Amino acid sequence: MINRISFLFIAVSFWITACGQVNKPDNENFNQQIYVDIDIATSMLSVTDTLYVPKAYFEDEKGFIFKLNKSLKVQVLNNQFSVKEFKKDPIKEGVLSKTYILTPNEDVVDETVMIALQYSGKIVDELKKGAAEYARGFSETKGTITEKGVYLAGSTYWLPTLEIEALWSFNLTVKIDTAWNVVSQGKRIINKEVNGKQLVKYISPEPMDEVYLIAAQWTEYSLQAGDVLVQAFLRTPDEKLANKYLGVTSGYIDLYKKLIGSYPYTKFALVENFWETGYGMPSFTLLGEKVIRMPWILYSSYPHELLHNYWGNGVFVDYSEGNWCEGITVYMADHLLQEQRGNGASYRRTSLQKFTDYVNDENDFAVNKFLNRNNSAEEAVGYGKSMMINNMLRWEFGDKKFIEAYAKFYSDNKFRKATFGDIQKSFESVNSTDLNAFFTQWIDRKGAPTLKLSDVEVKKKKKQYHLNFTLKQLQKEDVFNINIPVFVYFEGENKLTEERITMNKREQVFSLDFDKKPVRIDIDPQFQIMRRLDRKEVPASLSQVFGEKEAIIILPENSKHLNAYTALAKMWQKTQAAQGKKLSIIPDNKISSIPTDKAVWILGFDNKYSDFVNIAEKYSSVLGAEKLEQIKTLKKEGALIYAVPNPNNVYQTVGFIGANNDDAIAALSRKLLHYGKYGYLGFETEKATNVLKGSLPALDSPMNFVIDTKAEISAVIVSRKALSEVE
Ligand SMILES: [Zn+2]
The missing domain is CATH 1.10.390.10 (Neutral Protease Domain 2)
Incomplete structure (x- = not known):
């Protein structure tokens, strides 16, 4: 017993001299004072964690149940408590944590109960390919200490995880190999070399539901943007890249300050991870080496992760x-x-x-x-x-x-x-x-309405025009009560009128009166309402073919690339099956026409049915001479992919893939899932480098109706201002 106390005393006193005064925890909250020693070469983690828990938590609970990584050997340092394994919860295969129960040896009297735990062990969890996110293919680890880097999170159970969901403020002090650094939530207040080790301390007065400890050998860049310190931690020095991030970050922090309120933390750090991720943590984001260097990330994933500091990590x-x-x-x-x-x-x-x-x-x-x-x-x-x-x-x-x-x-x-x-x-x-x-x-409630416009007519009575139309809700589920924007165009007018109608019946007739002659009506042309789209409103895209529950791949039996196409087909068959979808494969000489009851893939320029999806002819006027020329070249030397409505059933989509190189076909089998939103694509070289992409226009939408086909319609719908431009 004495040993334990003196150990605690030694441990704490060492850290006090090393790091200054230990902060008194706030009585209101759960608080942890965490001291960590990491040895990279052996993957060893040693932790002294002092938890401050409100007394109330002990009043209705006899014991204090928590989970900890099963590789860690735990002991309690203050004699007020005993710790033992909680036998009711045996360790299961694949479960990372063990459950412990901490029982008070005497009555708990203090308002805030202090529990000092000490534990150590090896933390290694190899990176595994995440099976679930098929379209992203990120690897995952529950937490690991390796030469490449350290990743410790809630999923690692490297800190005691209580049964109840507590939010913790914390101080985290880490000793780690020199030349390494640490990122966690909160503010870094110490970062220096002490006795051949790097000593780093973070304080987070903001309550957190988990504590991250990320470490690696980085080059660090920073910029003060008002109250917020913007940092970039890169694995390879790259000042240009760092400056790009630091610059846009201060712009985004400004934007969201105006839109929502002050940024909730004192820093925001871009941290380069040692595997491909796009994680947003409180006050930092963990992005993979490739992700970080994709130019569009600065304007897509990056602001998204930054905004998670408000939504998800602030609230x-x-x-x-x-x-x-x-x-x-x-x-x-x-x-x-x-x-x-x-x-x-x-x-x-x-x-x-x-x-x-x-x-x-x-x-x-x-x-x-x-x-x-x-x-x-x-x-x-x-x-x-x-x-x-x-x-x-x-x-x-x-x-x-x-x-x-x-x-x-x-x-x-x-x-x-x-x-x-x-x-x-x-x-x-x-x-x-x-x-x-x-x-x-x-x-x-689940579901979404499917709308259909019909019976549009204009009647003139005296000087008034009455525009009558019917809207139906076609979905199988119950009727939705919705407000719908309706745009009306007038003969010879540059301006159009936006009306709002309320629909709460399966079928409803609407009547709008105007003193000018309406010539065209659009129902929700700017897609303001949550609803299922009619296929005819939507340009054909690859995602329609991937998304269909049943699809068929037609292989070019006489193509010299048949083996490569077959490999692609078999791979997709597997990924689709994993999502409960059926994808069958058939050679082009075994069918006499293209199916109309399912999605179809036609593979190969020399496929018997390749002319079926010849976009160059049908869409020549919208593609223009330059793109048509590019398409011609790609057909000879590169790869072309399209999605078009099935000519015999516009509610089904036909996808086409043609390439001139086996390696390119293999590359496309992996790449195309990421191009789902496009209607046509072009690729060059055996690596399948994208050089052309776009959407073909939708056929006649059932959500608009031209009342007078001879009338000149010059008005166009003007988009509203972006949310950030609202005065
Ligand atoms: Zn998100």
Whole structure:
């Protein structure tokens, strides 16, 4: 017993001399004082962790149950407690943690209970290919200490993990090999060499649900942007790259400060990881070597991860009622940046298209059941639909009220766990309205409406024009109560009129009166409403072929590339089967026509059916001379991929893949999944380098109707201002 106390005393006193005064923990919160010693060569982790837990936690619980990585040998340093393995919870195969119970040896009297634990062991968990995210293919580790780097997170159980979900403020002091450095949440207050080891200390007064310890040998760059220190930790020195990140980061911090409120932390660090990731942690982001160098990341994943400091890592997610943070992060980062470039409507259309293509009766679920994405359907609901719900809130209440509601949600819930219900509360308070019906319909209920416009007519009575039309909701599920934007064009007018109609029946007739003659009507042409799209509203794209539950690949029996095409077909058959989809394979000489009841892939320029999808002819006027010339060359020397509507059934899509090189075909078999949103693509060389991409225009949309085909229509729909440009 004495030994333990003196050990604690020695341990703490060493650290006090090394790091200065130990901060007194806040009584209100759970607090940890963590001292870590890492030895890279042996992968050894030694931790002295002093936990401060409110007394209340011991009153209804006899013991204190926690989980810890099973490689770590634990002992308790203060004699007030005993620790032993919790036998009721035997170790299972593949489970990383062991469960322990800590029992008080005497009555707990102090308001804040101090528990000092000491443990050490080897932490190595090899990187494994993540099976779930087929389209991303990131590797994963639960936590590891290797020569390449250190990754310790909640998933590692490197700190005691309580049964209840506590939020911890913490001080983290790390001793690690020289030339290494450490990134964690909070502010770095010590970073120096002491006795042949690097000593790094972080303080995080902000409560956290897990503590990260990331370490590697980096080159460090920094820039002070107002109150926020912007840092870049790169594995290979690259000042130009670092400066790019530091520059855009201060721009984004400024943008979100205006939009939502002050950035919640004192620093933001870009950290280069030792495997490919796109993680957003509180006050830093962990991006892989390749990811970090993709030029578009600065304007897509990077602002997304940065914004997670507000949504997810500033206001935490209470997962018991669904993950709300992805939808709003996509909306205020990815969507906002596209909107700034005038691409808001097409971004929303792509998102609705994914929902339409990937979500079906079997895999659909309510947004409040979303936790994280493991496949395209989960992404289409948890990211896409959730993003569209935010767009509807903005469209309903206007830009200013939308911004005000989220600013309030942020200040009310900062460093707390929040739910969709808290977002609802904020919108209700700012707009003085009851939004129960809206949130129940969109968050608690699955599905989306499918709209159809019909019976459009104009009647003139005296000097008034009456525009009558019918809207139907075609989905199998119950009727949705929705407000829908309707745009009306007038003869010889440069301006058009936007009307809002409310639909709450399966079929509804609407009548709008004008004193000018309406010549055309568009229903939701800017994709403001969460709904399934009609295939004819949507340009054909590869994702339609990938997303279909049943598809067939037609192989070119007489092609010299038959083996390469067959390998591609077999690989895709496997990946599709893993998602419960059926992909069959058939040679072109075994069928007499292209199926119309499923998606179709036609492989090979010399496929019997390749003329079936000859875009050069059908779309020559929209492609233009230059692209047609490029397509001609690619057909001879490169690779061409298209998606077009099946001529015998526009609701099915036909995909075509033609290449002149076996290696290129192999490369395409891996690459094409990432190009799902495109309608045509061109690639060069055996590595399949992308040189051409785009979408072919949609056929006649069933969501608009030209009443007078002879009338000249000159008005165009003007996009609204981006959310960031709202005064
Ligand atoms: Zn995200």
